[in-house]
Amino acid sequence: MSDRSESDRLVKESRFERLIRRPEIGSFIVMIVIIVALAFASDFKAFNALGLKNNIAIIAQYGIIATGAAALMIAGEFDLSIGSMIGFAGMSMAMMLKWGLPFGLGEATPMSAFFLTLIMTLGIGWLIGTIVVRSGLSSFIVTLAFLFLMRGVTEVSFRVINKSTQISGLQDFKETSWFADILGGRVFGWFYDIWFALGGNLNRRGEQWVDGFDARFMWWLIIVGVAWFIMGRTQLGNWIYATGDDKEAARANGVPIDRVKVGLFMFTAFCATMFAACQVFDTNTSDAAKGNLMELFAIAIAVVGGTLMTGGFGSIIGVAFGAITVGLVANAVFFIPSIDGAWFRVFLGAILLAAVFANERIRKRITGGI
Amino acid sequence: MATPYLCVEKLVKKFGPFTALGGVDLEVYPGEVHALLGDNGAGKSTLIKTLAGVHQPTSGQIYIEGNPVTFRSPRDASAAGIGTVYQDLALNQLMSVTRNFFMGRELKSSFGRLRMNEMNQIAHDEMLKIGIDFSDPTQTVGTMSGGQRQTLAIARAIYFGARVLILDEPTSALGQKQQMGVLKTIKRVRKRGDIAVIFITHNEIHSQLVADRYTFLALGQVIGAGTKESLAHDEIRRLMAGGAEMRDLEQELAEV
Ligand SMILES: Nc1ncnc2c1ncn2[C@@H]1O[C@H](COP(=O)(O)OP(=O)(O)OP(=O)(O)O)[C@@H](O)[C@H]1O
Numbered sequence A: 001m002s003d004r005s006e007s008d009r010l011v012k013e014s015r016f017e018r019l020i021r022r023p024e025i026g027s028f029i030v031m032i033v034i035i036v037a038l039a040f041a042s043d044f045k046a047f048n049a050l051g052l053k054n055n056i057a058i059i060a061q062y063g064i065i066a067t068g069a070a071a072l073m074i075a076g077e078f079d080l081s082i083g084s085m086i087g088f089a090g091m092s093m094a095m096m097l098k099w100g101l102p103f104g105l106g107e108a109t110p111m112s113a114f115f116l117t118l119i120m121t122l123g124i125g126w127l128i129g130t131i132v133v134r135s136g137l138s139s140f141i142v143t144l145a146f147l148f149l150m151r152g153v154t155e156v157s158f159r160v161i162n163k164s165t166q167i168s169g170l171q172d173f174k175e176t177s178w179f180a181d182i183l184g185g186r187v188f189g190w191f192y193d194i195w196f197a198l199g200g201n202l203n204r205r206g207e208q209w210v211d212g213f214d215a216r217f218m219w220w221l222i223i224v225g226v227a228w229f230i231m232g233r234t235q236l237g238n239w240i241y242a243t244g245d246d247k248e249a250a251r252a253n254g255v256p257i258d259r260v261k262v263g264l265f266m267f268t269a270f271c272a273t274m275f276a277a278c279q280v281f282d283t284n285t286s287d288a289a290k291g292n293l294m295e296l297f298a299i300a301i302a303v304v305g306g307t308l309m310t311g312g313f314g315s316i317i318g319v320a321f322g323a324i325t326v327g328l329v330a331n332a333v334f335f336i337p338s339i340d341g342a343w344f345r346v347f348l349g350a351i352l353l354a355a356v357f358a359n360e361r362i363r364k365r366i367t368g369g370i
Numbered sequence B: 001m002a003t004p005y006l007c008v009e010k011l012v013k014k015f016g017p018f019t020a021l022g023g024v025d026l027e028v029y030p031g032e033v034h035a036l037l038g039d040n041g042a043g044k045s046t047l048i049k050t051l052a053g054v055h056q057p058t059s060g061q062i063y064i065e066g067n068p069v070t071f072r073s074p075r076d077a078s079a080a081g082i083g084t085v086y087q088d089l090a091l092n093q094l095m096s097v098t099r100n101f102f103m104g105r106e107l108k109s110s111f112g113r114l115r116m117n118e119m120n121q122i123a124h125d126e127m128l129k130i131g132i133d134f135s136d137p138t139q140t141v142g143t144m145s146g147g148q149r150q151t152l153a154i155a156r157a158i159y160f161g162a163r164v165l166i167l168d169e170p171t172s173a174l175g176q177k178q179q180m181g182v183l184k185t186i187k188r189v190r191k192r193g194d195i196a197v198i199f200i201t202h203n204e205i206h207s208q209l210v211a212d213r214y215t216f217l218a219l220g221q222v223i224g225a226g227t228k229e230s231l232a233h234d235e236i237r238r239l240m241a242g243g244a245e246m247r248d249l250e251q252e253l254a255e256v
């Protein structure tokens, strides 16, 4: 009796039990179900050479901004300005490329347009974060203000400088600039070359059909990889989780929670800028409505991926699974023409609700509530 | 007489119009347990939060080994050797034992990478030293018992080189056996001789068992202080009740 100790009371879990308790398990299972269902329902068209490329294009778009939104949510804050930030960044880059750099600095190159825009968006991210941590106001309301503010500024700038709220027919900078090419060009061509060499990836005339993925696929992988590493394995990651879990406890232990939060608002601004840059250099166009509603998709995907609304818990890999799920369903209408595209929103609403309940259960379990 | 490691002079802390601390003096010596006693709302937690850098004093001065210091953040205070175990323990519920143990002071290699295995080992060993064999350092704190959390917080403060260990009601939420465990831990820390312990409690017996020196707070002010020898037993009881005579209180009770 007396030689029993506290540690005897905790049963060692098997590997399998550990696996099914991982935060990304729910979104993983949903993703597998969707992949299989879509493959059969589309008669495998969704995963032929072109289908795969198109699906991954939208998955990567969602994935880039959802990663930023999830990291910020884990730290306990929201960013509703992501969509407007995308519009603003796209406008800024396209406008510089068409009308030249501001302050009479001459012609813009893709690189100068990108970095000047990035400086502005990171600055706005810093400003939003600073307002949130200094005022103690809810980030929901502060970023909602920036949602309107930046969308308005984007439209006004377009009208004043460009006389129209869209820019199309920019020259194809990918042909002359390696920098534009790594943002808007093709990547992982070897994948499709091998596919072709193995006898697939053929168009109707028997030539190679698709020659690579959109570059945003690579950027998504990079952003997910870096974010996953930072969140799980580094001091900064520990601080981000601690900030969202109990910020007073984190502060008392010397975690610089304000700097962590401001940094993450800058990270979501960075993700929005990458989203916009890939779009501008891919299509050579921009318009004032770009990125509309994207902040809500980003948050929804973060939640579907297992991120807690209350902060302190979530998985970058789970969010990647969420992006795959939502991206595939968003695109499903192109592969299954008989369904109405609006079902996508019905589906998203339903899994969002299911995910919120599932996440709440997880939270109760790890806080000892059940 | 030895010099105090930590000394506080005329410390005032106001929250807006409310004076939580109205000019408090305090001296703590290495190798001693200093009991800080007082009724609910007397200002004990506020005092130690000021010492720990969580609050900035409105006026007054803190000295470490005779030198005036200003703590702008908990980091400053912990760098000066002040290790605090808060009433709410400052633990992150959703995070693991190890991550909490090293919170804010993570062991890292290049690129800020965490040395997770090493950290797991240290967290386990340090908790074992003060009496809890904790098999799974990856368990989340949310699922631990009150006593285990207390042990974690104390082990953490000691490991990170606290010269002043501040314990805010470490026994209040515990069962009898675990309370004694914490008192034993306090005695072990005292025996090292180099650490000063500030021990906040509402339990007279607990303070009698381990304290060498007392300070009594009431309504934000010191109403009595001294070594164990210099204070008579009744005096301690009287001061703990905020200066009221125990007999009067007993009488009041009887009248209800
Ligand atoms: N951040 C704050 N803002 C305003 N008032 C505060 C704040 N913190 C504490 N107080 C007030 O200061 C007074 C002292 O509180 P404190 O927590 O220091 O008491 P305590 O002696 O620790 O009591 P207990 O024994 O119940 O823990 C209380 O009246 C409390 O309401």
Ligand SMILES: [Mg+2]
Residues within 6 Å of the ligand: B044, B045, B046, B087, B168
């Ligand atoms: Mg208190």
